[in-house]
Amino acid sequence: MSSPSEFAFELALCAQLEQTTDWLPARQLGASVASPGSRIIDVCAVVPGPEFDERARITDRAIPAAAIESDVGAGSAVFWRDGFDCHPGRARRATDRAVEVGFFESERRRSREYVRRAARYPDDWFSRLVGIENKPDLGSPGDLLRQLRLDVSLAVFDEVILATESYVTGAHLNRIPEEVGVWRFDPDTGDREVVREPQPLSPGSTGVEPVEYHSLHTDVALVSPAEKRTARLRLAERAYGKGWRAYDLPACAHARVDADGRPVCAHFDRVVDPGSECGADCSAFEAADPPELDRDGLRESRTGWVVDPAGAVRRQSGLDRYF
Template sequence: MPTPVSSPSEFAFELALCSHLEETTDWLPARQLGAAVASPGSRIIDICAVVPGPEFDERTAITEQDIPARAVESSVGAGKSVFWRDAFDCHPAQARRATDHAVEVGFFESEFRRGREYVRRAVRYPDDWFSKLVGIENKPDLGSPGDLLRQLRLDVSLALFDEVVLATESYVTGAHLNRIPDAVGVWRFDPDTGAKEIVREAKTLPTGTTGVEPVEYHSLHTDVALVSPADKRTARIRLAERAYGKGWRQYDLPACAHASVDSVGRPVCDHFGRVIDPGAECGKSCAGFDPADSPEFDRASLRESRTRWVSDPSGVTRRQSGLGRFF
């Protein structure tokens, strides 16, 4: 008999909340993105939701992928082409990567002169394409908080997100609320019914000012790094762009006869009768594993049908290149 699961895993909770946000808001949720600046990789936010701004449609017209933040912040302009390396204020390897990706997604156009690559912007970057970034940390069971308070304190003092929310399935007591930083909003969410109660509203964080990022914790003190408003701006563009390109359904599906995908794109297993976390649960070590082809899954069509993300825009570069042939 399959093992019954009494409480949903954090993975299933996270997917249910992403799906709920898609259904009830115009936000674009994405999962598991880096949300630290001075010490990249030290803070991964469970969900980053991008709230569309007035220029959202201009952004969707450029590419379905992320546009590299370094390219957006570079001095590559729309007029005269410049030698790619002269336009970046970072390590040449990072500049090279940003240039290649910007060309690939149609944000830069490039040409070669005497073996050197020159680039120019193919399109204006719509700065107001997003109006807010909401960081959501999931902790279905507040009884095992782990690093939760430390993570939320970092989010508030760094203020990379406009709002930070703790989402839980647990009953939230006054004692919990007292411990959670004041600015952090609290949602109670039931992943089975989709019912969401706002226990406490999130406060708006000062994203335009210097942030304080804890980088090393010692028993009696914490080392911090100051993150300038300019570095925060770049990090926010990077976060928004990665969220736009990635979304929340980027998991591999198991090559198992019991696996399928439900109507909102969650991986489900008919052996256990629930949403599964393929990376953690599937494979030869699972008692129900029955080798087969992975289920088919058109992530792009599903995401496009449920959000304002556009899966295959015609692309500004291609249009302009096409026009260029006639002039």
């Protein structure tokens, strides 16, 4: 985020979506494929599909895409490395994480680890991924147009939306790619006006991802449908596991949380960004324990996400896999 006001805008929008839709919003997730980390989407909203409840019963945390796409089945256990067609290091990390979150069961046979799936993975647990780029002030667009063009040409999302607090003119709409929807959102009142509906993108087709910009040309990478399927799966899982309240709360006597779980400063009477506004450099800072916030309870009460489900197997501590 480039400013505290954008942080507050983003949190207000996530809270509004959580209360007015059945979407699961999450913040600040990687949305590029060929050049990982080069595109961070402000909000990725997961729209539940017909098998959402089955996904919620497995685990409340993200399942690695490599584990989901592996050849590890629910029948006979296999040697962990034989179930993957990828780099051994990535396979090892995916195996450990899948066991930790309860998607894989693990057993030892003569000092070798064998794994099987603890549950069937529901392919239709989400129906759409909506990418939302926040730009409260269109008078300071920065790299907005370049980011939106990338989102449209890559088409990892089913829809892309620009959310702003500014009055949107015809000139603005003409500059923004026509596939991008536009919302005007008031973070103080929670009012959200649909200025333009988004057009459906084509996540099932080959995408074009700009990877390097030059003065006279742009280098691009073609991203196959299979690569995009993996990227979408990774995005959906990370959004499911992370949510939008992943920020630390300020360790300050003036710190509070509002009904939505947003960090509020009682001294300045507004939402603050703990990462950039709070701490010893603040003139009003008074060291204290951070306020309490039941992130999981709040999210569970407002969405279909389930905290600590029973799952197919109970989570293992990790140590019992080595003895």
